[in-house]
Amino acid sequence: QKEVEQDPGPLSVPEGAIVSLNCTYSNSAFQYFMWYRQYSRKGPELLMYTYSSGNKEDGRFTAQVDKSSKYISLFIRDSQPSDSATYLCAMTTGTASKLTFGTGTRLQVTL
Amino acid sequence: KAGVTQTPRYLIKTRGQQVTLSCSPISGHRSVSWYQQTPGQGLQFLFEYFSETQRNKGNFPGRFSGRQFSNSRSEMNVSTLELGDSALYLCASSLFGTGDEKLFFGSGTQLSVL
Numbered sequence: 613q614k615e616v617e618q619d620p621g622p623l624s625v626p627e628g629a630i631v632s633l634n635c636t637y638s639n640s641a642f643q644y645f646m647w648y649r650q651y652s653r654k655g656p657e658l659l660m661y662t663y664s665s666g667n668k669e670d671g672r673f674t675a676q677v678d679k680s681s682k683y684i685s686l687f688i689r690d691s692q693p694s695d696s697a698t699y700l701c702a703m704t705t706g707t708a709s710k711l712t713f714g715t716g717t718r719l720q721v722t723l
Numbered sequence: 724k725a726g727v728t729q730t731p732r733y734l735i736k737t738r739g740q741q742v743t744l745s746c747s748p749i750s751g752h753r754s755v756s757w758y759q760q761t762p763g764q765g766l767q768f769l770f771e772y773f774s775e776t777q778r779n780k781g782n783f784p785g786r787f788s789g790r791q792f793s794n795s796r797s798e799m800n801v802s803t804l805e806l807g808d809s810a811l812y813l814c815a816s817s818l819f820g821t822g823d824e825k826l827f828f829g830s831g832t833q834l835s836v837l
Contacts (some may be wrong), residue, residue, distance in 0.1 A: 613775070648828075655813050655828035656766070658799030700766065708817055709756040710779045713766040 618701055618709030627723055631688040635714045636699035638682065642703040642712075645677050647686045650698045650716065659699075660686065663678050691721045725750065727736045727829035741802040744832045748795050748816030754778070756826065757789060757795040760811040769812075772797055772821050799813050801834075809836045 616695045618635045625631055633647075644663055648656035660675040668675045674687040684703075688695055698718045702711040728747040736742050748755050756779075757769040768781040772791035789799045795816075801808055811831040817824045 646826075653830070653833075655729075655815075655830045658825055658827060661825050702766075708819060709754055709771040709815070709826060710768050710781070711766075711826060712768075715765040 613638065613722050614630045614704075614715075615712050616701065616703065619717055620715055622718040622720055624710060624720045625691055627691060627721055628721070629691050631678040631691050631695070631719060631721075632690075633701075633717050633719070635684050635703075636682055637648060637684075637703060637712075639703075639705070640679075640682065640713075641705040643706055644704045645675070645684050646672075646702040646711070647675055648700040648702060649695075650700060652697075656700055659672075670714060690718075693721050695719060696721050724799070727814055727816050727827055729812075729829040729832050731832060732830065733833045733835075735814045735837060736804050737837050738804055738806060740804050741800065742804060742834060744799045744812055744814075744834075746797045746799070746814030746829060748797070748814075748818075749758050749827055752816035752818055752827075754817045754819035754824075755791055755795060756761040756815045756817070757785070757790050757797070757799050758815065758828075760813055760831070761809075766826075769799070808834065810834060 638655040650656045665679045672689045676685040698716040700715040700716045756771040771779040791797045813831045815826045817829045
């Protein structure tokens, strides 16, 4: 079993919808949680960076961490076609460079 | 501010050959990490360098090696290439030791082994 589980999708939503992306993990030592967005043929781009449990909002994006359930989420409000990409969750115990990634969820936002 | 730069963007090699990939971090970033991305395994950590020293290492065979230069630029080498080494190799840099250690990735080098 992988340390980080993420539904690969694809997830298809209409423009303007609220998107919910999720990851579960098994290692209770994870302290830092990230969401990256990756477009085709590009490297991952950091979207959200959170420490421990709670919510963090940045524009149309909200990241949630529930350490008791070992569950993290990314919500995208008012989704746009430009949000179509693969979304990767990542986490680390404290070594910022040694991230453990989910396999990514492919999102398609349709007009 | 320029991002993480990786060269070359694409490489085609044959089994048994060796390859060297290059990475220039964001200016001021002294930590450089390397990841391998494949459709089956996703993103996997290879190793990290800071101040020319390997600080962390993932679970990859010794055929995968790297180094960092005094200007923080890094190279990754894969010897005796195998078909399974075909992947997108990503370099990332961060401000390790500053408390703001977010990881920023380059666009990667797509390696195909024939």
